[in-house]
Amino acid sequence: MMISNLSVSVAWLQYDGALGDFAFLTVINPSMSTDATLSGLLHIENTIPAFSRLEPFANLLQDLQTKGWSVQDDFFSTDFTQALVNEVEGVRSVDMLQAGVGRKQDHQIVLEARRDYIQWIDPNTVIRTDFLATMEALRVALNSQLFLGLFDYEAHFARYEEGAFYEKHLDAFKGQSTRILSTILYLNEDWQDGEGGELVIYDEKNPSIEIGRFFPKKGRMAVFLSECFYHEVIVSRRTRHSIAGWFRVNNTTGAVLDPDQ
Ligand SMILES: O=C(O)CCC(=O)C(=O)O
Numbered sequence: 001m002m003i004s005n006l007s008v009s010v011a012w013l014q015y016d017g018a019l020g021d022f023a024f025l026t027v028i029n030p031s032m033s034t035d036a037t038l039s040g041l042l043h044i045e046n047t048i049p050a051f052s053r054l055e056p057f058a059n060l061l062q063d064l065q066t067k068g069w070s071v072q073d074d075f076f077s078t079d080f081t082q083a084l085v086n087e088v089e090g091v092r093s094v095d096m097l098q099a100g101v102g103r104k105q106d107h108q109i110v111l112e113a114r115r116d117y118i119q120w121i122d123p124n125t126v127i128r129t130d131f132l133a134t135m136e137a138l139r140v141a142l143n144s145q146l147f148l149g150l151f152d153y154e155a156h157f158a159r160y161e162e163g164a165f166y167e168k169h170l171d172a173f174k175g176q177s178t179r180i181l182s183t184i185l186y187l188n189e190d191w192q193d194g195e196g197g198e199l200v201i202y203d204e205k206n207p208s209i210e211i212g213r214f215f216p217k218k219g220r221m222a223v224f225l226s227e228c229f230y231h232e233v234i235v236s237r238r239t240r241h242s243i244a245g246w247f248r249v250n251n252t253t254g255a256v257l258d259p260d261q
């Protein structure tokens with residue numbers, strides 16, 4: 001089983017690809033990665049239990065160490081994912097912002113680059129509060145397993161209407177961003193071939209090479225190192241919902257606080 005593999009086989013992995021500046025991520029403490037430890041790390045006092053299986057999280061840890069990205073299906077429990085689907089479907093388009101490129105403060109809307117609508121997630125409903133608490137637990141778990149020094153998490157719902165896309169981009173530029181790990185959770189029932197909207201991930205060393213293409217199907221979670229992997233969203237042929245988020249490091253210097261979002 002994946003978790004036992006983790007605990008016995010992973011000590012010091014040599015990896016000089018995606019991790020680059022993140023060499024510290026290649027070290028895992030084998031004694032930490034038992035089923036009991038992982039399940040303890042993922043135990044969260046939510047209204048709806050977020051996890052029903054450890055395997056997707058164990059796979060995610062393994063993938064991040066070895067290649068710097070991971071896509072896992074049924075990452076959360078069915079009920080938890082369904083509550084998020086209901087939540088995003090209930091958001092009125094008038095209450096969403098046309099997404100800009102860069103931070104929220106930029107108010108920059110670059111229609112050539114992306115065409116989705118977003119709403120930042122604050123803990124103002126039960127499921128939003130649960131989601132943020134769950135991602136906080138994941139932050140702590142990732143730090144304890146991969147020594148990433150992640151400091152916080154920000155996330156928004158995204159709605160791509162028919163015809164929307166997000167052209168090839170990086171979520172963070174080296175030395176210019178506090179974003180370390182990007183996460184995208186997909187919230188769409190029965191995505192079919194031909195409906196577009198795939199996430200395409202490109203090779204970190206040669207970004208003209210496609211290394212993965214994924215339907216935005218309900219319950220699927222994509223995670224990758226924000227500075228390392230170009231990715232894009234192919235034109236969607238139906239409404240496409242997701243939660244995009246970023247684990248960040250703290251970049252507070254002196255009296256200047258690093259603004260979020
Ligand atoms: O929704 C996706 O598949 C990717 C979204 C994305 O790349 C972003 O919001 O930065």
Ligand SMILES: [Fe+2]
Pocket residue numbers: 169170171182231
């Ligand atoms: Fe992105």
